[in-house]
Amino acid sequence: MRHPADWWAGALEHQEHRDARAPGRTWDLRLVPAALGAWLTGLLTVHLPPERVAAAGALYLAALLLGAALVPVVARALRREGPPPGRTRAAGPWRALPWSAVALSALAVTAVLLSDAAVRHDTSRGPLGEALAAGGTLAVTAEVAQPPRRWTAPASGPAPEGEDRTGVVLELRLEHVTHEGRDGPADATATVFADGPAWAGLVPGQRITAVLTAGPPSPGPPVLRAAAPPADLPGREPGRREQVRERFVLATAGLGPDAAGLLPGMTFGERAGIGPELEQAMRDTGLTHLTAVSGANCALVTALAGHAALSFGAGRRACLTAGLGALAAFVLLVGPDPSVLRAAVMGGLAALSLLTGRTAVSLATLSGAVIVLVVVRPALAAEYGFVLSVLATAGIVVSGRPLTRWLGTGVPDVLAVAVAIPAAAQLWCAPVLVLLQPAVPVYSLPANVLAAPLVPVVTVCGLAGLLLLNLAGGAGAAAALLPLEAGALAARLVAGTARALAGVPGALAPWPQGLPGVLLMTLAAAALLCTVHALDVRRRRPAPTAGALHEGPAPAPFPEEHWRGLAHLRRRRRTAAAAAVLLVVALLAVRAAVDGRRPPPVWEAVLCDVGQGDAVLLRTAPGRAVLVDTGPEPQALARCLRRSGVEHLDLVVLSHAHADHTGGLPALAQHGRIGEVWYATAGAAPPGGLTEALPGTPARRPVPGETRTLGGLRLTVLAPPPTAPGRWSDPTSSDENNASLVLRAELTGEDGVTTSWLLTGDLEEDGARALLRTAGPLVDVDVLKVSHHGARNGGTAIIDAADPALAVVSAGRDNDYGHPHPAILAHLERSGVPLLRTDEHGAVAIVQREHRLLAVPLR
Incomplete structure (x- = not known):
């Protein structure tokens, strides 16, 4: 059996043959000018009016013509008298830019301009076109095409410093538009700028109705701004694609x-x-790209399908057809992601080249894919x-x-x-x-x-x-x-x-x-x-054949032992390098295995990382807890419950009816084993989605002064006071925040030491003043969950009254509201209160050890 070191050394030998085994050059530049022209034109259509885009395209073509004319002149001026002995003259660089490339560039630029004109024509008709032209308000029925992304801009108006400076931007596929009494169907994709948790919590495929405003006319796809929170519409029946993806998840x-x-x-x-x-x-x-399906995934799918067909004896055409069919199915499964579209078009062009007996050249194929995609959808260039x-x-x-x-x-x-x-x-x-x-x-x-x-x-x-x-x-x-x-x-x-x-x-x-x-x-x-x-x-350049003659005998050759020693040294070095790489991989594998099987820590409370929202677990017994709020995302809550080892929820508390505190309710429908639900809201009905997520689970509003003891946990309700029917006929967002259910929690650990918590929901300053008038010394606690995710309108009075040893804030990383606010952070720092933040520290378990509070990352 061959020794591993000999095998490893054999893989490193014959360096001089590597380039001979390498495929030919793939730098076919003939389509590159056309691809650059198409991409530049498509990029400008998003930012400039049509006439300026056309002028820029003409300027690009003129520069290309001038370059095509000057390159041969410059090349002839720099040409040497003749090639070195034994070598033939290489092709000049102008061969990479024939005049046909200029013609192709002109066709590509013209095609993008025509495609953009067609898109503008479609969006300029009907109620949508009238609203975009007049800058009016329109009501739309739409489907979310892409998830919301964060955006930042200077604040306008008298907003407090540091607030309302951010929001979300998302893509909506418009289905129906109403503007000034006129309505009609729409088939366009609009970019919408918005703020608020209702917009930030939208997911692709969700159907909504919304009131949007159109600003001054601008080039590119329609750009709208949200005038009110969206309202959900019943979703379509999940298609085959959604069923396949959901089954896998x-x-x-x-x-x-x-x-x-x-x-x-x-x-x-x-x-x-x-x-x-x-x-x-x-x-x-730099590993985020691994979760974005790209050309590697498409190539793998195509190759696997083609080899599978080849194993059944199929010919070249049948193998390529099978590969393309698998690629098309994969694109339908993934959706119109930009990288997938690029890879799919490249794969299709390469397959057509092979079917016609041509060699598929990578750079030419990439350029062709860019031209095709930008012509079909000019906004893709941006x-x-x-x-x-x-x-x-x-x-x-x-x-x-x-x-x-x-x-x-x-x-x-x-x-x-x-x-x-x-x-x-x-x-x-x-x-x-x-x-x-x-x-x-x-x-x-x-x-x-x-x-x-x-x-x-x-x-x-x-x-x-x-x-x-x-x-x-x-x-x-x-x-x-x-x-x-x-x-x-x-x-x-x-x-x-x-x-x-x-x-x-x-x-x-x-x-x-x-x-x-x-x-x-x-x-x-x-x-x-x-x-x-x-x-x-320089390495690939042939060594010079000319040299100087030296008189005298030639030097004696090195003995064979010398070359054997050098080869042995190279093998040892390369074996050591391979062993180091394998050791690193093994250590990472061990760490991943340990992290995956590490038991959850013995905790008294867990601050879940659920993004821009609240979710706190208070331990009542091994595997049992009370959950206060659910956060906005079911998957984030389910992950926290799983990592915490919670199997039974004795009580679920919904502090108020905002989506960043109740959006995770669907996760509880799959979790099961829930004893009871407490909720508070400024309206007359329970929070939306409660009945659907937990049918049959007892749910009620607790009253101030009510207590509940569950294992080592004692809960005391401090607010809000009972509300008369109809009192909040149309509550505002501030009304809902100030109607938050406020709890004092006392957790007694295994060592008999009790830790007190104050859970304040999203109380604003008015609600905090009312709480301090009625609760008295009950607000003095060890741990304070800072109200409203640390927003400025939560005030500082409740922080001073609680005088906590630790403050916690649950907020999303780079959230759209600037939470926690610098004023709140500065006040906590002046008061000497340490702060724990989910946007910086992730999910953490709070443990009481020897009369000290410890925060342990929840992995």
């Missing part, structure tokens, strides 16, 4: 939180189950996902092979490819990435190298499980367990890699913001890429 829910989030994300781009802590760790290590996908693919095509060859001089081919591919993609994407986040993930490259072997495992196992789960009659549900378990293990390794490297000091290096940061990163990335290409050209 449910099947992975029991595989652990990391697998439940990453398996759907890395298989078909469903990222809703990824926890905030893991999402931040992946962002800090989407970050599309831009990053194109840049990453171009980086791999242009710089991947030179970087692989340069690294291959000292490391095995496999390791060279594993390092070169993510490095090339990141260098090309770096200027856009720092525009999105002004920081550089220092350990992004090693994180991607370590995760690269795991990605195809997760994807293949996920796809196998997906197919087995959807076999007729449910026969594959049991068979799907094996690939899903294997994929879950690989997903946990990816999560462990992200957490391990994100926890290393200096994982994120600050970078200048705005245009200076983009320019600086562009210069740095360009310098590195030029260095790599220059080194590759």
Whole structure:
């Protein structure tokens, strides 16, 4: 049997043959000018009126004509007298830009302009066009196309400093529009700017009605602003696609939180189950792209289908047809994600090239995909996902092979490819990435190298499980367990890699913001890429054949033992490098396995990380607790219950009827074992969704002074006072906040020490003053849950009256409201009260140890 060291050394030999084995050059530049022209035109259509876009397109074509005319002239002026002896003259650079490229660019620019004109014509008709032209108000029925994203802008009006400066932006597919008494159908996608928890909690596929306002006419797709919170509409019956995705998500829910989030994300781009802590760790290590389905997933699906057809004896055409059919089905499953569309069009063009007997050239295929997509949808040119996908693919095509060859001089081919591919993609994407986040993930490259072997495992196992789960009659549900378990293990390794490297000091290096940061990163990335290409050209250049003659005898050759010693030393070094890489992977695997099976800590209370909302668990007995509020997202609440080890909820408390405190109720419908529900609201009816989520569960409003003892927990209701029927016929948001159910909780630990909590809901200053008049000394506690997520309108009087040893704030990371407010933070600091925040610390367990409060991360 061959020794492993000999096998490893054999993989590193014959460096001089590597370039001979490499495929031919893929730099076909003929379609690049047309792709650049189409992309530039599509980008300008979003920001400029049509006449200025047409002028910019004409200017680009004129510059291209001038360049095509000047390049040959400059090349002839710089041409040498003749090539060196033994070499033929290489083709000049003008061959990469024939005159046909100028004609193709003109056609591409014209096609984008015509497509944009057609889109503008569709949106300028009917009630929608009238509202956009007049800047009026319109009522719409729409479907959420993309999840809300955070945006920031200077505050307008007399809003308090630091408040109302942020909101969310989302894409809506308009179905029906009403404007000034006229209504009609609409078939357009609009960008909507809004604020408020009702807008922030929308999910793709949700149907709503909303009142929107159109600002001054602007180029590009319609841009609207929300004038009121949206109202839900009954959703359509889930189609086949939704059923397939939901079946897979449910099947992975029991595989652990990391697998439940990453398996759907890395298989078909469903990222809703990824926890905030893991999402931040992946962002800090540059692994977020793994959960966005891209060209690698599409290529894997196409290749698997093609090889499956080949195993049955199919010919070339049948194999390509099977691959394209599988790719089309995969695109339908994932949805119209920009990177998926780019990869799918590239795959289709490459397959057509092979079917017609042509060689598929990567850069030409990428350029063709860009032209096709931007012509069909000009606004795609301005989407970050599309831009990053194109840049990453171009980086791999242009710089991947030179970087692989340069690294291959000292490391095995496999390791060279594993390092070169993510490095090339990141260098090309770096200027856009720092525009999105002004920081550089220092350990992004090693994180991607370590995760690269795991990605195809997760994807293949996920796809196998997906197919087995959807076999007729449910026969594959049991068979799907094996690939899903294997994929879950690989997903946990990816999560462990992200957490391990994100926890290393200096994982994120600050970078200048705005245009200076983009320019600086562009210069740095360009310098590195030029260095790599220059080194590759120098290495591949033939050695000179001319030299000087020296008289005398030739030097004696080195003995064979010398060369054997050098070869042995190289083998030892490379074996040591391989062992180090394997050791790192093994350590990450052990950490992931330990994290996945670590028992939950023995806690007295848990502050759940549910984003922009509240959810607190108060322990009553092992595996039992009281839940105060549910947060806005069912999946986030379910994850917290699972990690905390809670199997039975003796009591669920809904402090008031806002979505950031009741939106997680559907998670309780699946959790089961709920004893009773307490709620408070400024209206006459219970909070929305309570009856649907927990049918048959006793629910009532408690009254001030009521107490309940559950195990080691004693609850006392402090507010609100009973409300007369009809008193709040049309409560405002402030009325609802001030109607929050306020509780004093006393938890007695196993050592007999009691810790007191004050849970204040979203009380504002008026509600806080009323509480302090009636509750008296009962508000003096050890732990204070700061009201209204630390908003400024919660005031500071309740903080002074409580005089806590610890304050906690539950808020979403980079939330839309600026919570907690700097004024509240400053007051807590002046008062010497330490603060625990879910947006910074994630989910934490509060433990009483030797008369001290300890906060332990809940992993």
